[in-house]
Amino acid sequence: MNSQKAEKKQTEISIVGSGIAGITTAFHLGKKGYKVNLIDSSVNSEINNLCPKNGTQASLGVLMGNIHKRSKGRAFLLRNQSMKLWQEWLTQINYSHSNLIFEKPLIKLANSEKEYQSMIELSNNKYGIELLDNNSLDFWNSIFETKLKGGLISYEDGRLNPIKLLKLLMQSLDQIKINKIDKNVCRITKNNNLYNKRWNIELENNKFISQDYIIICSALNTQKLLKSIGHEIFLEPILGQVLELELKEGTSNWKKWPAILNYQSINFIHHHPNRMLIGATIEKGTKASLIAKKEMLSLKKTAPKWMKHASISHEWSGIRAKPINEPAPLLKQLEPGLLINTGHYRNGVLLAPACAEWIGRKIEG
Ligand SMILES: Cc1cc2nc3c(=O)[nH]c(=O)nc-3n(C[C@H](O)[C@H](O)[C@H](O)COP(=O)(O)OP(=O)(O)OC[C@H]3O[C@@H](n4cnc5c(N)ncnc54)[C@H](O)[C@@H]3O)c2cc1C
Numbered sequence: 001m002n003s004q005k006a007e008k009k010q011t012e013i014s015i016v017g018s019g020i021a022g023i024t025t026a027f028h029l030g031k032k033g034y035k036v037n038l039i040d041s042s043v044n045s046e047i048n049n050l051c052p053k054n055g056t057q058a059s060l061g062v063l064m065g066n067i068h069k070r071s072k073g074r075a076f077l078l079r080n081q082s083m084k085l086w087q088e089w090l091t092q093i094n095y096s097h098s099n100l101i102f103e104k105p106l107i108k109l110a111n112s113e114k115e116y117q118s119m120i121e122l123s124n125n126k127y128g129i130e131l132l133d134n135n136s137l138d139f140w141n142s143i144f145e146t147k148l149k150g151g152l153i154s155y156e157d158g159r160l161n162p163i164k165l166l167k168l169l170m171q172s173l174d175q176i177k178i179n180k181i182d183k184n185v186c187r188i189t190k191n192n193n194l195y196n197k198r199w200n201i202e203l204e205n206n207k208f209i210s211q212d213y214i215i216i217c218s219a220l221n222t223q224k225l226l227k228s229i230g231h232e233i234f235l236e237p238i239l240g241q242v243l244e245l246e247l248k249e250g251t252s253n254w255k256k257w258p259a260i261l262n263y264q265s266i267n268f269i270h271h272h273p274n275r276m277l278i279g280a281t282i283e284k285g286t287k288a289s290l291i292a293k294k295e296m297l298s299l300k301k302t303a304p305k306w307m308k309h310a311s312i313s314h315e316w317s318g319i320r321a322k323p324i325n326e327p328a329p330l331l332k333q334l335e336p337g338l339l340i341n342t343g344h345y346r347n348g349v350l351l352a353p354a355c356a357e358w359i360g361r362k363i364e365g
Pocket residue numbers: 016017018019020021022039040041042053054055056057058059060061062063183184185186217218219221222225239240241242267279280281317318319320341342343344345346347348349350351
């Protein structure tokens with residue numbers, strides 16, 4: 001074994017939180033040969049979205065990496081790199097032998113002139129994005145019983161079902177021997193003895209672990225964990241709701257729903273012959289609002305017949321952590337050996353690989 005490899009094997013890293021930020025960070029560091037613990041009370045629990053245990057399990061997994069206004073800056077770079085890395089990582093986690101599909105393409109519809117103008121700009125700048133032709137627009141006009149201004153199709157954007165993705169990533173963590181600890185972290189303390197590891201983690205069962213690095217990926221709880229060691233960051237909860245609609249026979253006029261769709265800032269995912277997922281709302285706080293749900297369901301009073309007649313077969317909500325006065329996500333090294341990968345607000349699934357890679361680069365110096 002060469003000396004670099006041996007050094008990595010001795011570097012102990014704990015990741016707090018097993019949402020998409022924590023899992024992908026563990027995956028990336030584990031592949032590099034580090035000794036990694038992934039700590040979360042729900043790390044061994046069943047993964048599903050009917051009773052989501054974190055923001056990731058509630059999410060829809062839509063990856064809008066290319067349909068994005070900016071063409072430079074941090075947000076652009078994270079999106080761009082993540083879209084490349086997802087392709088590579090999917091191969092590494094052997095997704096072609098699983099039931100996970102990268103569902104493509106993605107279509108975004110405009111019902112205002114302003115929205116359409118920005119689509120025209122986007123279609124000029126970006127590879128893989130085209131304006132919808134008249135036939136496609138007629139199709140969507142008839143689906144939504146409206147007169148749309150226009151739309152975009154992005155052939156490389158789409159969706160990864162987050163539940164299937166999380167399950168596959170968890171299996172990959174087992175293969176690369178990531179140690180999963182199903183406990184909550186109560187406290188983090190600094191170890192001032194220079195000859196020992198830098199950080200101590202106190203678990204809910206009063207056990208302590210000493211580590212070289214701690215990566216905090218614990219969404220809203222990050223604030224509390226950091227405060228006790230003198231670091232203040234500010235996050236606020238933003239809730240999102242998802243509805244699964246059961247469509248009534250004879251009310252819809254399409255045979256095949258051709259894409260992952262974003263219309264009026266709502267994602268439409270036709271995931272079963274008579275079922276459509278719609279979401280996600282953006283609501284401050286931790287309580288689901290009935291008004292937000294009704295607005296989504298009625299498409300702000302423009303719902304077509306098939307939506308009006310549908311019944312709700314399932315619904316769930318999840319909470320994301322939004323940084324206050326700082327752009328999301330928060331990627332920082334607070335002290336030697338203490339890093340955060342958190343504050344993932346709207347695009348946590350999309351941005352996860354590039355954020356994990358950022359953490360890896362910091363650790364490798
Ligand atoms: C309804 C909805 C739809 C969404 N749709 C999309 C989408 O289509 N595309 C997209 O990219 N993003 C989407 N998002 C956003 C995305 O889900 C989030 O950005 C992302 O899941 C955040 O991941 P995370 O790992 O930071 O947080 P989480 O998934 O919330 O994970 C945090 C974890 O930390 C653990 N934790 C907390 N405190 C401790 C502690 N003290 N000790 C140990 N563990 C702890 C928690 O148990 C939890 O498992 C959506 C979100 C919602 C709610």
